[in-house]
Amino acid sequence: MGWFRRKKDSAPPETVEAPPPVPETADGPPPPPEEAAAAPEPDRRGRYFSRLKERLAKTRQSFAEGVGRILSGRKKIDADVLEQIEELLITADVGVQTATELIERLTAAKPADVEAFQNALRAEILRILSRPAPPAPAAATGPRVIMVVGVNGVGKTTTIGKLAARFTREGRSVLIAAADTFRAAAVDQLAIWAERAGAGLIRHKDGSDPAAVAYDAVEAALTRKTDVVIVDTAGRLHTKVNLMEEIKKVKRSIGKRLPEGPHEVLLVLDATTGQNAVAQAQMFHQALGVTGIALTKLDGTAKGGIVVAICQAFDIPLQYIGIGESIEDLQDFDPERFVEALFSAA
Ligand code: GDP
Ligand code: MG
Numbered sequence: 001m002g003w004f005r006r007k008k009d010s011a012p013p014e015t016v017e018a019p020p021p022v023p024e025t026a027d028g029p030p031p032p033p034e035e036a037a038a039a040p041e042p043d044r045r046g047r048y049f050s051r052l053k054e055r056l057a058k059t060r061q062s063f064a065e066g067v068g069r070i071l072s073g074r075k076k077i078d079a080d081v082l083e084q085i086e087e088l089l090i091t092a093d094v095g096v097q098t099a100t101e102l103i104e105r106l107t108a109a110k111p112a113d114v115e116a117f118q119n120a121l122r123a124e125i126l127r128i129l130s131r132p133a134p135p136a137p138a139a140a141t142g143p144r145v146i147m148v149v150g151v152n153g154v155g156k157t158t159t160i161g162k163l164a165a166r167f168t169r170e171g172r173s174v175l176i177a178a179a180d181t182f183r184a185a186a187v188d189q190l191a192i193w194a195e196r197a198g199a200g201l202i203r204h205k206d207g208s209d210p211a212a213v214a215y216d217a218v219e220a221a222l223t224r225k226t227d228v229v230i231v232d233t234a235g236r237l238h239t240k241v242n243l244m245e246e247i248k249k250v251k252r253s254i255g256k257r258l259p260e261g262p263h264e265v266l267l268v269l270d271a272t273t274g275q276n277a278v279a280q281a282q283m284f285h286q287a288l289g290v291t292g293i294a295l296t297k298l299d300g301t302a303k304g305g306i307v308v309a310i311c312q313a314f315d316i317p318l319q320y321i322g323i324g325e326s327i328e329d330l331q332d333f334d335p336e337r338f339v340e341a342l343f344s345a346a
Contacts, residue, residue, distance in 0.1 A: 048331060053341045055323035059304030063092050064343050067118065077117045082107060085121070092305030093274050098128070098312045122343055129311050129318075129335035143175075143221035145229045145254055145261040147214075148294075149247055149284055150268035152235035155296035155322055157186065159268050160230050161193025162322070162330035172227035174199035177217030179210035179250055180234040190232055196327060200226070210234065210246065211253035218257040231262070244287040251288060264291045266319070269310070272301045278313050285316065296322030299329070307338065 053060070066088045070081060082103050089099035102124050111117035146163075150156050157180070164174045176194045180186040184206045194201040202217040214231050221229045231254065233247050254261045267290040269277040277295075284290055293314075298304055298321050311318055318333045 049337055049341065051328075052323060052331060052337060053344060055299040055329070056304055056341050058300070058302040059092065059298070060342060060344070062302040063088065063305065066091075067121070067343075071114050071118065074114055077111055077114065081117075089305060091303070093301075093303035093309060094305035095275060095278070095309035095312065098309055102128075118343075122339055125308060125342070126335055126339045128308055129338060131311070132315055132317055142258060143218065143226050143229045143261075144263050145218060145221075145231065145258060146264040146266055147231045147233065147251060147254065147262040147288075148266045148268060149233050149288060149290075150235055150270075151280055154235065154268045154270040154273075154280075155294075156180075156235065156268045157190050157193060157232055158325065159266075159294050159296060159320070159322060159330060160190065160232050161197055162327055163320075164194065164197035164199040164228075164230055165327045166330065167228050168198040173224075174228045174230060175217055175221050175224075175226045176201050177214050177229060177231040178203040179213040179217075180232050181206060181208050181210050181213060182234045182236075186232070186234075199230075211249045214250045215253045215257050218254055218261065222258070244283070248287060265289060266292050266294055267316075268294045268296060271295050271298045271304065271306050274303060274306060275309065277306060278309055281310065281314055281316070285314065290316050292317050292319040294320040294322065294330075295333075299323045304342065307333075 067085070070084045070088065074081060085106075086099050086103045089102060090096055094102070102121075105124055106117065106120055109120045111120050148156050148160055160176060164176060167174045174197065176190060176199050178187045178190050178201060180190070181204060187203050187206065191201055191203070200220075202213060202220055204213050204216070210233065217229050217231065220226070231250065233250055234243065236243065251262060251265070265288050267281060267284050269280060271277065273280075281290065281293065293310060293316055295307060295310065295318060298307070307318065307321075321331050321333050321338075323329045323331060
């Protein structure tokens with residue numbers, strides 16, 4: 001059997017330090033986990049969906065209500081309607097090019113009435129969101145190494161905490177590598193999340209070499225037969241070193257200890273940064289070969305159309321969405337549920 005089904009290592013690794021008392025950082029401590037995810041499957045799915053809907057309220061209000069307002073009282077879809085819908089899509093951060101393409105396809109589809117138009121709009125958005133699906137993880141013979149990258153403040157550390165909690169809940173052991181060594185507070189924040197998630201933490205002194213931290217974490221995971229290693233990285237450097245070069249070095253260093261690693265390079269993007277997120281994705285993908293995207297803070301924006309822009313711009317699967325600050329607020333991105341939530345009234 002592979003290591004994936006093993007329970008958590010019982011003895012805490014030596015390098016794991018007790019988490020410090022919750023510090024008064026600018027970010028504040030992560031909120032406590034909410035009710036345990038022990039409900040039966042249909043209930044859980046229902047809860048996840050209602051939570052998604054609730055958290056997408058800002059986008060839903062501006063988008064679904066906008067569509068409703070534009071179409072209300074109309075019998076036919078004319079150029080005026082199409083223009084207003086295009087504007088609404090652009091306002092929602094779908095991106096100018098994607099909005100234009102969507103409108104062209106809708107025009108070509110010649111919907112007979114308002115209902116047909118709405119269905120076509122939904123279907124077109126779903127089509128963009130549905131590709132490509134994230135690959136099923138291959139059976140691993142050692143620890144699965146996930147490197148998490150992205151600029152400062154997008155939600156890397158928070159996403160790592162949420163992911164680690166999910167893995168441990170599934171019965172997998174997790175080691176987190178604190179390779180954002182450039183800010184002391186970053187490691188403390190990660191320690192709190194690791195503790196909460198029931199994951200181990202590998203940390204070195206502040207300012208030490210991030211590549212060495214990642215290497216040590218992989219080494220420790222091999223020794224302890226840990227299932228998953230999640231590597232946190234810096235998003236901005238306080239030195240003159242080029243960020244991309246530094247992160248590439250972390251990647252190479254993982255590969256030195258585990259030739260097939262890292263298995264995943266997860267890019268975290270902040271939905272509230274709009275089209276800037278698309279530019280970040282280009283930059284990180286070019287340097288590192290991103291395998292998946294986590295889009296955070298969808299609860300904090302009315303411009304959730306950025307999901308469409310990202311899915312349209314890259315052949316990189318959108319794997320996770322962040323819809324809040326608590327440990328439960330990371331969901332697998334499900335195109336159908338997302339579109340459903342987007343278009344559902346209140
Ligand atoms: P990092 O610099 O990339 O590691 O970002 P952090 O994980 O420290 O997150 C920066 C801030 O964004 C923190 O205040 C988080 O609580 C917040 N954050 C992260 N993800 C989400 C999310 O999905 N929704 C909301 N509302 N806030 C988030
Ligand atoms: Mg961080």
